[in-house]
Amino acid sequence: MAGRPRLAVLKFTSCDGCQLSLLDCEDELLAIAGALEIANFAEASREVAPGPYDLALVEGSITTAHDAERIRQVRRESSVLVTIGACATAGGIQALRNWADVEEFTRYVYATPEHISTLDRSTPVHDHVTVDFELRGCPISKRQLLEVVNAFLNRRRPVIPTFAVCVECKRAGVPCVMVAEGTPCLGPVTQAGCGALCPSYRRGCFGCFGPMESSNAASLSNRWQELGAGSRELVDAFRSYNAYAEPFREAADAH
Amino acid sequence: MPTERTIDVEYLARVEGEGSLKAVVRDGTVELVEFGIFEPPRFFEAFLRGRPYSDAPDITARICGICPVAYQMSSCHAMERAFGATVGEPWRSLRRLLYCGEWIESHVLHVFLLHAPDFLGYESAIHMAADHREAVEKALRLKKIGNEIVTVLGGREIHPINVRVGGFYSLARRRDLEAVPLDEALDLARWMVAFTASLPMPDVELDFDFVSLRHPDEYPLNEGRIVSTSGIDVANDEWDRAFVEEHVERSNALHSRTVDGGVYHVGPLARYAHNADRLSEEARRAGADTGLPAVVRNPFRSIVVRAVETVHAVGEAIRIADAYDDTVDPFVPIAPVAGTGAAGTEAPRGLLWHRYEVDGEGRITEARIVPPTAQNQLTMEADVRAVLEANLSLPDDELQWRLEQTIRNYDPCISCATHFLRLEIDRG
Amino acid sequence: MALATDTAPANPLLPSVTTIVDRWDETDDTFTLSLAPPPGYRFEPGQFNMLYVFGTGEVAISVSGDPGRSGRLIHTVRGVGSVTKRLRELVVGDAIGVRGPFGRPWPVDAAVGGDLVVVAGGIGLAPLRPAILHALANRDRYERLVLLYGTRMPRDLLYRDLVSEWRGRFDMDVLVTVDNADRSWRGSVGVVTRLIPRAPFDPKRSTVLVCGPEIMMRFTGRELVRRGVDPASIWVSMERNMQCALAVCGHCQFGPSFVCRDGPVLRYDDVDELFEIREV
Amino acid sequence: DVTYVIDRAAIDRMIGRLRDEGFTVIGPTVRSEAVVLDEIESTDDLPVGVGDEQEAGHYRLVARDADTVFGAVVGPGSIKRFLHPPEAPVLRFVRSGAGFSLVAPAEAPRYAFVGVRPCDVAAVGVQDRVFLGGAARDATYAGRRDGAVFVVANCVRPGGTCFCASMGTGPRASGGFDVALTEVGDGEEHWFLAEPGSELGDDLLRDVGASEAPDAAEERVDELMTAAAGAMGRVLDTDGLADALRESLDSARWEQIATRCLTCANCTLVCPTCFCASVDDQTSLSGEEAVRVRRWDSCFNEEHSYIHGGPLRPSPSARYRQWLTHKLSSWVAQFGSMGCVGCGRCITWCPVGIDITEEAAALREEVAHV
Numbered sequence A: 001m002a003g004r005p006r007l008a009v010l011k012f013t014s015c016d017g018c019q020l021s022l023l024d025c026e027d028e029l030l031a032i033a034g035a036l037e038i039a040n041f042a043e044a045s046r047e048v049a050p051g052p053y054d055l056a057l058v059e060g061s062i063t064t065a066h067d068a069e070r071i072r073q074v075r076r077e078s079s080v081l082v083t084i085g086a087c088a089t090a091g092g093i094q095a096l097r098n099w100a101d102v103e104e105f106t107r108y109v110y111a112t113p114e115h116i117s118t119l120d121r122s123t124p125v126h127d128h129v130t131v132d133f134e135l136r137g138c139p140i141s142k143r144q145l146l147e148v149v150n151a152f153l154n155r156r157r158p159v160i161p162t163f164a165v166c167v168e169c170k171r172a173g174v175p176c177v178m179v180a181e182g183t184p185c186l187g188p189v190t191q192a193g194c195g196a197l198c199p200s201y202r203r204g205c206f207g208c209f210g211p212m213e214s215s216n217a218a219s220l221s222n223r224w225q226e227l228g229a230g231s232r233e234l235v236d237a238f239r240s241y242n243a244y245a246e247p248f249r250e251a252a253d254a255h
Numbered sequence B: 001m002p003t004e005r006t007i008d009v010e011y012l013a014r015v016e017g018e019g020s021l022k023a024v025v026r027d028g029t030v031e032l033v034e035f036g037i038f039e040p041p042r043f044f045e046a047f048l049r050g051r052p053y054s055d056a057p058d059i060t061a062r063i064c065g066i067c068p069v070a071y072q073m074s075s076c077h078a079m080e081r082a083f084g085a086t087v088g089e090p091w092r093s094l095r096r097l098l099y100c101g102e103w104i105e106s107h108v109l110h111v112f113l114l115h116a117p118d119f120l121g122y123e124s125a126i127h128m129a130a131d132h133r134e135a136v137e138k139a140l141r142l143k144k145i146g147n148e149i150v151t152v153l154g155g156r157e158i159h160p161i162n163v164r165v166g167g168f169y170s171l172a173r174r175r176d177l178e179a180v181p182l183d184e185a186l187d188l189a190r191w192m193v194a195f196t197a198s199l200p201m202p203d204v205e206l207d208f209d210f211v212s213l214r215h216p217d218e219y220p221l222n223e224g225r226i227v228s229t230s231g232i233d234v235a236n237d238e239w240d241r242a243f244v245e246e247h248v249e250r251s252n253a254l255h256s257r258t259v260d261g262g263v264y265h266v267g268p269l270a271r272y273a274h275n276a277d278r279l280s281e282e283a284r285r286a287g288a289d290t291g292l293p294a295v296v297r298n299p300f301r302s303i304v305v306r307a308v309e310t311v312h313a314v315g316e317a318i319r320i321a322d323a324y325d326d327t328v329d330p331f332v333p334i335a336p337v338a339g340t341g342a343a344g345t346e347a348p349r350g351l352l353w354h355r356y357e358v359d360g361e362g363r364i365t366e367a368r369i370v371p372p373t374a375q376n377q378l379t380m381e382a383d384v385r386a387v388l389e390a391n392l393s394l395p396d397d398e399l400q401w402r403l404e405q406t407i408r409n410y411d412p413c414i415s416c417a418t419h420f421l422r423l424e425i426d427r428g
Numbered sequence C: 001m002a003l004a005t006d007t008a009p010a011n012p013l014l015p016s017v018t019t020i021v022d023r024w025d026e027t028d029d030t031f032t033l034s035l036a037p038p039p040g041y042r043f044e045p046g047q048f049n050m051l052y053v054f055g056t057g058e059v060a061i062s063v064s065g066d067p068g069r070s071g072r073l074i075h076t077v078r079g080v081g082s083v084t085k086r087l088r089e090l091v092v093g094d095a096i097g098v099r100g101p102f103g104r105p106w107p108v109d110a111a112v113g114g115d116l117v118v119v120a121g122g123i124g125l126a127p128l129r130p131a132i133l134h135a136l137a138n139r140d141r142y143e144r145l146v147l148l149y150g151t152r153m154p155r156d157l158l159y160r161d162l163v164s165e166w167r168g169r170f171d172m173d174v175l176v177t178v179d180n181a182d183r184s185w186r187g188s189v190g191v192v193t194r195l196i197p198r199a200p201f202d203p204k205r206s207t208v209l210v211c212g213p214e215i216m217m218r219f220t221g222r223e224l225v226r227r228g229v230d231p232a233s234i235w236v237s238m239e240r241n242m243q244c245a246l247a248v249c250g251h252c253q254f255g256p257s258f259v260c261r262d263g264p265v266l267r268y269d270d271v272d273e274l275f276e277i278r279e280v
Numbered sequence D: 001d002v003t004y005v006i007d008r009a010a011i012d013r014m015i016g017r018l019r020d021e022g023f024t025v026i027g028p029t030v031r032s033e034a035v036v037l038d039e040i041e042s043t044d045d046l047p048v049g050v051g052d053e054q055e056a057g058h059y060r061l062v063a064r065d066a067d068t069v070f071g072a073v074v075g076p077g078s079i080k081r082f083l084h085p086p087e088a089p090v091l092r093f094v095r096s097g098a099g100f101s102l103v104a105p106a107e108a109p110r111y112a113f114v115g116v117r118p119c120d121v122a123a124v125g126v127q128d129r130v131f132l133g134g135a136a137r138d139a140t141y142a143g144r145r146d147g148a149v150f151v152v153a154n155c156v157r158p159g160g161t162c163f164c165a166s167m168g169t170g171p172r173a174s175g176g177f178d179v180a181l182t183e184v185g186d187g188e189e190h191w192f193l194a195e196p197g198s199e200l201g202d203d204l205l206r207d208v209g210a211s212e213a214p215d216a217a218e219e220r221v222d223e224l225m226t227a228a229a230g231a232m233g234r235v236l237d238t239d240g241l242a243d244a245l246r247e248s249l250d251s252a253r254w255e256q257i258a259t260r261c262l263t264c265a266n267c268t269l270v271c272p273t274c275f276c277a278s279v280d281d282q283t284s285l286s287g288e289e290a291v292r293v294r295r296w297d298s299c300f301n302e303e304h305s306y307i308h309g310g311p312l313r314p315s316p317s318a319r320y321r322q323w324l325t326h327k328l329s330s331w332v333a334q335f336g337s338m339g340c341v342g343c344g345r346c347i348t349w350c351p352v353g354i355d356i357t358e359e360a361a362a363l364r365e366e367v368a369h370v
């Protein structure tokens, strides 16, 4: 089957959930394996072929000096590098360390902290190398993952909108939880992609797809305060899975 | 001439982290077996401090994309205990239902996509599909049904959004649950038992100290006392009376022993050993039909136990779904008070224990999380040693594969259980 | 290519499927496609088609051919994004979807009896080419015929052979300029608006057709008015995001106009005020 | 014209008959703390005994008289969802040899709308001019619109953000319906005045056993409607507004609004007349099949104005300006009426409560003083 594009799925600091999304494409998995040569996907195959790769899907943030080097190698070996998930695109939940004393964190978790070596920041892949496309979400949506793979195979621009979760919320016909129930929601400043999951389960969005294209976090923060949120709640809200993404970082730092 | 074989698996990828395996064999004697975890630390326990209690289920889910529901369940139960809140029916059953979905999904994933290829000599399930297309397709179908349960109840299969301390944000509609083809899943799960039982099985018997929950009337998922073969029998908040955690240089994970220094084993074999009598009739029969004994000591045979547990989970899901009433309140209101709560639940890979201290404002002040793979680390090493000793005559590549398979018996977490090992055997 | 026609009648979104008969490169990034026209196809200068690449998408492209010759459907395209780059990869014999023609044409008849002045910037010459060919075919109906053409670099000049043929004609004035010259360039240097003051036309009796980047059209309009051209005799062709060409997708709005329906050719005095406002 | 008096049971018979005839009957129904439009089977599915409280950025369900059937005015959803669906395949192609061919589209459902409001049918009129009034009929819209039935409920009790009286679209429907109902009830009595608006409506009413309305009933309803017109939560002075807004394009107020505007697009998506949509190809993994999918878009989205090189309206102020001036000004030039029917949805469902009536008035004021 020569000539099929070669796929690598690679992991850095993360929970595995985003690459698992590929294995969760139960209906499409065998078709994907037919359309692409799965050259390096440790989660699925013990056969690991060396680069170069035509498409690399990279999960996870950079938290060690070794990984900072490894991602450069990956970039050199990959024609198209797509980062998948909040860890890879924004540093992930583990970027909460970026506001803390990592040594103290280490002492808290590990009995012998001297055995642990880690960078004091968790950073997104685009801080280290050029990224061709970023797929957001904690975790990514498998529908969007399929769209990216599909667009790659059909050589078109992936239809991955950068507008707000509210757009999907309204398309889905979900009554706004903020307006109808007074529940604080990050939907207006968060990028679509999940299909407005949380509001459809009557929960405010907590921003797991990161900032949308033109986030007005200041205005939304004011609204949250009118709904009863304090600064502490605002900081908690913006400092989660995409804490280190700029508009959210600034919004939290403002409170 | 003395010979030395160093087996150095640099990238055992992730065992709830990235792992490595190192073994040294000198003159036919196994000198060293070390299972290390070098997945960069993510410091969950540290940054949970100061966060509101309500964040715990969402944040801890991000520890593992393979079994997020387990993290959500353990953290919810621990928090509810800290607040003295009682979350009874129907939420109790619905949580079991959600957990059953994860068990089905996770067990099928492990059995077919990660483990079965070992038994049949394939690099991956995709390679396996070339010869066993129908089996792989059936497996994917069953896995999908497990995922559908999680999606209907939880919103999505990975990091569900609908779980909260006290219950759920909103209840799935009955008609959405009815659309999940659970009856088909039961047939598929039964077929899975027969399939796994037909796999060529290495012959090993090991003495394990099995640790799992034990519940008076149920095969344990969310609740029960913590018991062991060696006689431990403690409540969830008495963990420290029974176990200790250690941290060694080669690893970024902590690993556990019993207080008297013993190595122990959590997971399907342990659950099964302590609770075979609590299995549903259909699961027990499916196991019995393949001649499964009441206690399984061959770790390779865990693949059959997983299949039997899958039958149990599907049956349980059917019973809960049948009785499902979507008109009740989605959750019990929670009033946070200062307190401490601990809870263990049975993740697909074994006992997952959480403990939190919360202040009067409902903010977390202390957090401890003991995942199954950390507990199995030492037993995995012992097991690898035993398998190595018994198979020294094997050529390098076969030995490598056999050791990988041994690790995968534990389903330590997906990528380590996948086919990741880079093994060097240095004959010195 | 036969199209299954057992479907609902006349869905206006439905392209006709035709084939590429010929293609050639114009510049590094610009190329021309010659298609077999769908049966009965006719267009007027300035109108455009929606070209569809299977599985990739649809784009608005002006018709650049000679309105007097119906044998071939000509489009000149600059490969800038996903669809236009895929168009560039198509080869002779490939299928392509065509819908059109759409839009208001250049008012070539309104210019009859006076001077016809054409001002083009870059790829903007493509939609103007049919107007020029029409005027040349009806040369006796116009007084002077003038083309002012500017591009960024000499290598961006379109239709080189044709333009030099026009230059050689006695009945047409052609002035060409580039923003940035290289060694090979011996012509004038500077933006196209600089050609306006010295161009040979009578501002009082001229109809001016302008197409190029929006900012170029804005300055050209101003300069023409300064030279004394009636704003109502200046016409510009607008570009907007366009997804349906039927005034129902909403993307191509420019103030009160739908570029696909009311344009792309708009009268300058209808848009000059909008040109002065940012981000309309 | 003859009008009738009917009771709730007759409405049930009407719904039953429409369903028997193969219509998908859509009406207001309560879903998670709001009234939405969805399929209904009987009046039991309607928001009986439920009303709403609406303000800028605020919506709450409240209790009404236990047997009030049409006590809640418009919720976030409108008829647009059904006739111009949020996501619809518009064409489907398969590759055949070197080319491709078209696969026939699925048949559109036949809709009957029961309990929708006068502004809702006015909005259908506006969208008709967009989708059907041009040179070409939009097939997706036309397929759903053709033969649709409208049973309107006039607004006895307008909502807190309603201003249909200003827009001339309510509170009493003046056209575009098959039947218009007005609910009259104060605990003692409970009946509906039913006006047929078409032959089909007249048949429907006769069929369900409606009796002719006495003059007193009509007078009673006239009074209620006059009172309702005076009870609008909002007012918009439309006189000369379209012209004034054309002069406002460089106002500083756009920037002020942009400090609050989230560019979340909610206003455009709840608006029953906003029609912007994107069209994208969706391919199968094999590349053998392509579906052209049309999805609701919004001028608040960056991609809406994208041309090679970037969006033409990168700033939120320009996007808000595009929206408001389109609704209240350029729409008139494009389609002969304003693109607003005064339903108030964009005010209620804006998460930060930006109010089109307030902004339009302020802009007009500003232009007047320049």
Ligand SMILES: Cc1cc2nc3c(=O)[nH]c(=O)nc-3n(C[C@H](O)[C@H](O)[C@H](O)COP(=O)(O)OP(=O)(O)OC[C@H]3O[C@@H](n4cnc5c(N)ncnc54)[C@H](O)[C@@H]3O)c2cc1C
Residues within 6 Å of the ligand: A157, C048, C059, C060, C061, C062, C063, C076, C077, C078, C079, C080, C081, C082, C083, C084, C085, C123, C126, C127, C238, C239, C240, C241, C242, C259, C264, D302, D303, D306, D307, D308, D309
């Ligand atoms: C009336 C008219 C006539 C024209 N005539 C010609 C002509 O004769 N010759 C010619 O070469 N061109 C012409 N054009 C311009 C041509 O239509 C565009 O260059 C073409 O549409 C670009 O499409 P693309 O897919 O190649 O580019 P892209 O830039 O990839 O695609 C543009 C589309 O994709 C989206 N998009 C792409 N990238 C992004 C992004 N980063 N962010 C957000 N959205 C994005 C936008 O929604 C837009 O619809 C004309 C345009 C109009 C309106």
Ligand code: SF4
Residues within 6 Å of the ligand: A165, A166, A167, A169, A170, A175, A176, A177, A178, A179, A185, A186, A187, A188, A196, A199, A204, A205, D264, D266, D351
């Ligand atoms: S619920 Fe949240 S995402 Fe949905 S419309 Fe309201 S603010 Fe936006």
Ligand code: SF4
Residues within 6 Å of the ligand: A165, A187, A190, A191, A194, A195, A196, A197, A198, A199, A204, A205, A206, A207, A208, A209, A210, B161
């Ligand atoms: S609604 Fe928000 S938090 Fe919830 S899944 Fe979507 S992006 Fe994530």
Ligand code: SF4
Residues within 6 Å of the ligand: D267, D270, D271, D272, D273, D274, D327, D339, D340, D341, D342, D343, D344, D345, D346, D347, D356
């Ligand atoms: S602009 Fe606002 S008030 Fe007017 S019709 Fe649209 S949503 Fe209703």
